[in-house]
Amino acid sequence: MKKEIVYLDEITVRFAGDSGDGMQLAGKQFSDASASSGVDVNTFPDFPSEIRAPEGTLYGVSAFQIKLGSNSVNTHGDEIDVLVAMNASSLKVNIDNLKKGGIIIANISGFDSRNLKLAKYTSNPLEDGSLKKYELSILDIDAIVKEELKGSGIPPKIVKKTKNLFALGITYWLFNRPMEPTVKWLNSKFKNNADVLEANIRALNAGWNFALKNDTFKKQYDLQPAVFEKGTYRNISGNHAVALGLVVASKRANLPLFLGSYPITPATDILQYISAYKKYGIRHLQAEDEIAGITSAIGASYGGNLAATTTSGPGLSLKIEAIGLAIMTELPLVIVDVMRAGPSTGLPTKPEQSDLYQAMYGRHGDAPLPVLAAASAADCFGMTVEAARIALKYMTPVILLTDGYIAQGTEPWRIPELDELPNLEPKFADNAETFAPYSRDPETLARMWAVPGMQGMEHRIGGLEKQNITGAVSHDPENHQNMVEIRQSKVDGIANDIPTLEIMGDADADILVIGWGSSYGAIKSAVDEKAKEGVKVAYVHLKHLNPFPSNLGNIIDKYGTILVPEMNMGQLKFILQSKFLKPILGLNKVQGQPFKTSDIKTKIDAILSSKEVAL
Amino acid sequence: MKTLLDEVIARPHIGTIDYEPKDFKPDVDVRWCAGCGGYSILSPVQRIMPELGIPKEKIAFISGIGCSGRFPYYMDVYGFHGIHGRAIAIASGLKIGRPDLSVWVATGDGDNMSIGGNHFIHGCRRNVNINVIMFNNEVYSLTKGQYSPLSHKGQITKSSPLGSLDEPFNPAALALGSGATFVARGIDKDRQHLQSLFERAAAHTGFSFIEVYTNCNIFNDGAFDSFTKKDVREDKTVMLEHGKPLIFGKERDKGIKLDGFKPTVVSLTDGTHSVDDLLVHDEKDSTLAFVLGNMTYNPEVPRPMGIFQSLDRPSYDDSVLAQIEHEIETKGAGNVEELMKGKESWVVE
Numbered sequence: 001m002k003k004e005i006v007y008l009d010e011i012t013v014r015f016a017g018d019s020g021d022g023m024q025l026a027g028k029q030f031s032d033a034s035a036s037s038g039v040d041v042n043t044f045p046d047f048p049s050e051i052r053a054p055e056g057t058l059y060g061v062s063a064f065q066i067k068l069g070s071n072s073v074n075t076h077g078d079e080i081d082v083l084v085a086m087n088a089s090s091l092k093v094n095i096d097n098l099k100k101g102g103i104i105i106a107n108i109s110g111f112d113s114r115n116l117k118l119a120k121y122t123s124n125p126l127e128d129g130s131l132k133k134y135e136l137s138i139l140d141i142d143a144i145v146k147e148e149l150k151g152s153g154i155p156p157k158i159v160k161k162t163k164n165l166f167a168l169g170i171t172y173w174l175f176n177r178p179m180e181p182t183v184k185w186l187n188s189k190f191k192n193n194a195d196v197l198e199a200n201i202r203a204l205n206a207g208w209n210f211a212l213k214n215d216t217f218k219k220q221y222d223l224q225p226a227v228f229e230k231g232t233y234r235n236i237s238g239n240h241a242v243a244l245g246l247v248v249a250s251k252r253a254n255l256p257l258f259l260g261s262y263p264i265t266p267a268t269d270i271l272q273y274i275s276a277y278k279k280y281g282i283r284h285l286q287a288e289d290e291i292a293g294i295t296s297a298i299g300a301s302y303g304g305n306l307a308a309t310t311t312s313g314p315g316l317s318l319k320i321e322a323i324g325l326a327i328m329t330e331l332p333l334v335i336v337d338v339m340r341a342g343p344s345t346g347l348p349t350k351p352e353q354s355d356l357y358q359a360m361y362g363r364h365g366d367a368p369l370p371v372l373a374a375a376s377a378a379d380c381f382g383m384t385v386e387a388a389r390i391a392l393k394y395m396t397p398v399i400l401l402t403d404g405y406i407a408q409g410t411e412p413w414r415i416p417e418l419d420e421l422p423n424l425e426p427k428f429a430d431n432a433e434t435f436a437p438y439s440r441d442p443e444t445l446a447r448m449w450a451v452p453g454m455q456g457m458e459h460r461i462g463g464l465e466k467q468n469i470t471g472a473v474s475h476d477p478e479n480h481q482n483m484v485e486i487r488q489s490k491v492d493g494i495a496n497d498i499p500t501l502e503i504m505g506d507a508d509a510d511i512l513v514i515g516w517g518s519s520y521g522a523i524k525s526a527v528d529e530k531a532k533e534g535v536k537v538a539y540v541h542l543k544h545l546n547p548f549p550s551n552l553g554n555i556i557d558k559y560g561t562i563l564v565p566e567m568n569m570g571q572l573k574f575i576l577q578s579k580f581l582k583p584i585l586g587l588n589k590v591q592g593q594p595f596k597t598s599d600i601k602t603k604i605d606a607i608l609s610s611k612e613v614a615l
Numbered sequence: 616m617k618t619l620l621d622e623v624i625a626r627p628h629i630g631t632i633d634y635e636p637k638d639f640k641p642d643v644d645v646r647w648c649a650g651c652g653g654y655s656i657l658s659p660v661q662r663i664m665p666e667l668g669i670p671k672e673k674i675a676f677i678s679g680i681g682c683s684g685r686f687p688y689y690m691d692v693y694g695f696h697g698i699h700g701r702a703i704a705i706a707s708g709l710k711i712g713r714p715d716l717s718v719w720v721a722t723g724d725g726d727n728m729s730i731g732g733n734h735f736i737h738g739c740r741r742n743v744n745i746n747v748i749m750f751n752n753e754v755y756s757l758t759k760g761q762y763s764p765l766s767h768k769g770q771i772t773k774s775s776p777l778g779s780l781d782e783p784f785n786p787a788a789l790a791l792g793s794g795a796t797f798v799a800r801g802i803d804k805d806r807q808h809l810q811s812l813f814e815r816a817a818a819h820t821g822f823s824f825i826e827v828y829t830n831c832n833i834f835n836d837g838a839f840d841s842f843t844k845k846d847v848r849e850d851k852t853v854m855l856e857h858g859k860p861l862i863f864g865k866e867r868d869k870g871i872k873l874d875g876f877k878p879t880v881v882s883l884t885d886g887t888h889s890v891d892d893l894l895v896h897d898e899k900d901s902t903l904a905f906v907l908g909n910m911t912y913n914p915e916v917p918r919p920m921g922i923f924q925s926l927d928r929p930s931y932d933d934s935v936l937a938q939i940e941h942e943i944e945t946k947g948a949g950n951v952e953e954l955m956k957g958k959e960s961w962v963v964e
Contacts, residue, residue, distance in 0.1 A: 032959055035961075036959060036961045038961070038963070181959060184959075185959075188958075228963040229963070230963055230964060231962070231963055232956060232960050232961070232962050232963075233960060233961055233962075233963060234956065234957050234959060234960040234961070235959070244954065244955055247951060247954060248951055248955065251951045253619075254618050254619045255618050255619055255620055256618050256620055256712065258708065258711065258712045260708055277949065277954070278938055278939045278942040278943075279939070279942040279943050279946050279947065279948060279949035280948075280949035280951065280954065281939055281943075281948075281949070282939075283711050283712060283935050283939070285707065285708065285711060287704065287737075288704075288733055288734065288737035289733055291701060291704065291734075292701070292704035292707075292733070292734055292737070295697065295698070295701040295704040295705045295708065296704050296705065296707050296708030296711070297708055298697075298705055298708065299677070299695070299704070299705035299706060299707065299708030299709035299710075299712065300708040300709060300711065300712030300713075301708075302675075302695055302705070302709055303620075303675075303708075303709045303712040303713035303716070304619075304620045304623060304712070304713070305620065305712040305713075307708070307712070321698055322698060322701065324698075325697065325698050329695075415955050415956055415960065416955075418951070418952065426619060428619065428623065451620070451623060451713075452672060452673065452674075452675050452693040452709075452713060452716050453623045453624050453626065453672055453673060453713070453715065453716070454623060454626070454672055455626065455628055455629060455670065455672045456672070457672070458671060458672055458691060458692050458693050458694075459693070459694070460641075460687050460688050460693075460694035460695070460696065461694075461695060461696070462678075462687070462694075462695055462696025462697060463680075463696060463697065463698050464696060472643075473688065
């Protein structure tokens with residue numbers, strides 16, 4: 001059958017089904033295969049915190065959204081072009097985000113009376129005409145895979161689980177993406193399970209062939225490859241990038257890596273990746289709790305390792321006292337906080353920029369430390385290396401903030417050459433004659449790092465205030481004032497050692513948008529789209545939150561109207577207001593969902609039209 | 616692949632390691648109260664340091680919070696005074712990251728059994744090669760006299776003016792139940808015995824736990840007098856010695872016999888029992904160790920002192936290294952560039 005081929009600049013696909021339907025796997029395969037075929041991709045896994053929620057329920061829907069583009073793709077897409085709905089509930093919770101005229105691929109066996117009831121449909125949406133503004137493709141995936149694998153001798157339980165691969169096969173045909181990466185992946189994943197391997201590969205091919213031969217799908221869509229800087233790329237999630245960043249930082253610093261961590265959503269992947277890297281000489285401890293995670297890392301740092309701990313909001317709260325200890329003992333430590341919606345257990349699988357206050361201020365005493373935030377999944381790599389650089393150079397714990405959105409979402413990452421990365425040069429004490437535990441580098445104010453094994457430098461440090469230089473326990477009032485001020489100056493001074501901000505968009509604008517962390521993609525897209533509409537918007541994105549880049553104050557001074565979009569109730573906004581004494585507008589989204597480009601655009605429009613005034 | 620740290624670890628020691636105990640005394644005043652049992656721990660620890668046979672820069676003492684927390688300041692080696700309850704976790708990270716060091720923990724009954732209880736039980740089962748000395752004075756001293764998880768039921772303290780309602784932990788039984796490979800107990804009044812326990816702990820590969828009954832003469836004076844005072848000690852305690860029957864008493868006239876799993880006191884002079892009837896201690900018998908551990912608060916039997924158990928099991932830190940070595944042997948040393956590239960990269964020309 002002759003099928004029309006339609007070329008598009010970008011397309012957003014969402015796989016949705018039960019949490020046991022393998023939607024995350026299908027989505028990840030689709031994005032990896034798409035990325036390797038040269039288009040830009042950005043993904044957003046969106047799943048419930050239950051592992052296998054009761055089948056067919058609304059709260060059990062697990063989804064994976066991918067945006068593909070021939071141009072730069074900064075977000076996972078505001079609206080869906082193609083929705084794969086494996087059951088009634090997955091249609092119900094996602095239909096509102098489907099574009100008018102968008103494609104629905106619905107698995108009819110997930111729309112029986114039980115499913116409809118669980119989804120709280122009073123009539124079957126596939127039959128009652130309620131979906132007529134969409135392009136509806138109804139197929140019985142369960143029956144097709146059963147038929148396809150009839151006589152193969154493969155147990156029905158396995159056959160049933162190949163539905164996602166069938167759906168994936170359809171989308172591969174629909175968007176003309178290569179199936180080879182997935183076939184290769186299946187071969188490696190199931191090399192010891194012939195039945196599962198065969199069932200999955202046949203289901204994948206069956207999906208492709210069904211779409212090709214059947215007149216359910218009349219059009220095939222294609223995208224031109226995006227233009228990328230030269231180099232070697234891979235598709236990577238933020239958590240994976242952090243893990244690689246830690247390994248590479250230890251290589252650049254020529255120090256062994258120690259990771260002390262406790263499993264917590266959505267940071268656990270980092271611990272899992274690192275635990276498999278034994279042949280790189282990495283030591284890790286899955287600790288008994290969050291506190292042991294960080295304190296074991298402090299112990300390893302005291303011993304001269306590049307030490308790290310990874311966590312999410314509730315875990316960071318538990319680590320706070322130990323962070324104070326690392327500040328007091330002035331030991332290098334990388335703390336990665338993959339933020340999730342809080343407070344308390346909150347929405348464990350959903351992103352939020354929840355922990356900026358906690359990272360900046362969450363300690364007793366005046367306890368400053370550098371705070372960084374990664375802007376995207378790929379950016380997590382460089383920012384992890386940056387966190388290690390600052391930690392080692394300034395002898396300080398550093399908090400790197402990422403969040404559930406970029407930690408689990410993926411995008412193409414240009415893999416740097418090792419020598420493109422900064423030199424990380426830990427400065428071990430070298431002279432026992434002149435050594436004193438709190439003698440400092442006059443430029444960085446970093447104290448000397450003498451580790452056990454260095455003869456003649458035996459010394460005692462700890463959480464008690466120490467006398468400057470000698471490190472003897474000291475309750476002297478003047479000394480405490482001096483030490484508090486030194487610790488503050490040390491961190492403040494890092495402002496001279498980080499890049500200044502560059503204004504994106506149009507510097508000659510009436511409005512300045514300031515972003516931080518994972519909202520980079522949505523804000524960047526919004527600013528670019530406004531520029532196309534002829535609206536001048538200036539944009540700066542903060543990756544260093546403590547200290548701020550040295551030119552931030554000057555930039556803020558230049559603009560009358562400043563907007564800070566944040567996935568919290570205004571944490572950066574209030575910090576900026578108190579530091580720069582400037583009224584700032586906030587756009588605050590706390591729904592456990594990342595910003596849409598349209599959220600930002602709508603706010604910019606509202607401000608420019610109404611001259612909204614900051615309070 | 617040698618790192619900067621490997622270079623530090625490999626540095627030769629210049630000069631002798633033929634130390635005297637005084638070489639481990641730093642030039643600071645010990646600030647424990649006069650008469651504190653802590654002195655009776657510090658001195659035998661300093662005395663065994665030369666026997667470790669390693670340079671003093673290879674020794675580290677880690678502590679938490681409490682009177683015991685000051686211990687590292689009183690040892691002229693590397694020291695780290697941590698936060699409340701976390702000494703074992705800090706020491707574990709240090710030892711895993713630096714297996715070449717001799718790592719010691721000084722802790723107390725509040726630090727280790729209460730706020731640090733979780734790290735203690737996991738330290739026991741994990742078997743990191745560190746030595747944990749717990750100063751047990753059955754009271755919170757540095758906060759000036761509240762009941763601890765080892766205070767006895769009914770104990771009058773500042774926070775239990777009508778008597779504590781809590782049952783105490785039995786630290787030896789807790790350690791054994793948590794899988795500790797080396798569990799011992801001594802008293803501050805017997806420094807020589809303590810020294811022998813510390814020597815054995817230092818020689819043990821794996822997690823060593825030594826509980827020391829430590830008198831706090833300010834907030835809980837005489838807590839252990841009922842079984843440690845000179846005139847009663849030999850009748851109220853029994854020394855555990857590997858391969859020897861459990862005999863006790865001023866006249867060495869009593870012994871412990873097992874009646875099923877129940878330890879009972881028998882007389883060696885009334886003609887009913889001989890030495891051959893007595894329980895013979897075996898440090899390698901973990902079932903026996905439980906029986907002995909449970910004698911702790913049993914008023915019908917003397918309190919056991921000495922080494923309850925000493926089992927040979929690979930230490931966690933050795934296992935970490937073995938796993939790394941095995942991976943490198945079977946797969947080759949990892950190449951970071953290849954790791955970055957992964958299996959599914961593509962090239963844009």
